[in-house]
Amino acid sequence: MSTLSVIYALLFYAATALLVVGLAYRIKTYATTPTPLKIPTMPAPLTKSGAAFRVFKEVAFFESLFKSNRWIWIFAVLFHAGLALALSRHVRYFQADVWLVIKLIQPFGIYGGMAMVAGLLGLWARRVVQERIRYISGPSDHLMLALLVLIGISGLMMKYVAHTDIVQVKVFFLGLMRFNIQELPADGPLMVHLAAVATLMIVFPFSKLLHVPGVFFSPARNQVDDARDKRHLAAWAAPMDADREA
């Protein structure tokens, strides 16, 4: 067993643990943060199912971005839809018997990879070219984009420039899932790809990428506009309210 395979195996165990624990902690914090006021962005839905549909439209189509900035919306959709396709293509590395839908998605996954990188470059260009946006962009904004571009380009390099042994990559990851470390091919683009992926997993719970779970908890989007029908009371305020009533 090569030292490199062991190092990458330990790296992926650590990255997975940090990602799972970190995300669970963040989601718990979001779910238990009091929302003392009714603040849905108007016009807002009047029913719970209406509010759920509004969140769905935001997650699936980036509705508010569509209304506010068409250029960012185009690049954001290119990136996120491309990412979804590329990631679906990757499911085969983690399944001994690959599902039919994952087999069918393979050729589209490649276009997904290209769309993902194109979208990222568009979003990045905006931060560099537009002076107002450049001024409010911090190092982490650039670093997250750089990391995702690095993952995309090293992935596409394995497809078009320097192939790696994808069967052995699969053996390695199936092995990891069974706590049985196997050999990982020591190819440059694969090493870069996987090191960048592990870095992404580690920084995810501390980064702006938390908008992924966060969008579901935005009171401006998920609240029902029923303040005129029933009194809104945050859960933590209920005991105080009961005392006052008594």
Ligand code: HEM
């Ligand atoms: C442990 C997780 C991962 C493994 C084992 C992995 C492995 C690979 C391999 C072997 C390829 C080359 C495929 C080929 O030659 O046909 C590839 C391509 C690619 N990877 Fe990954 N990757 C991982 C995670 C990711 C993540 C998280 C992203 C995106 C954020 C990503 C984005 C891409 C892209 C865009 C391509 C090129 C298009 C494609 O072949 O699907 N990968 N990856």
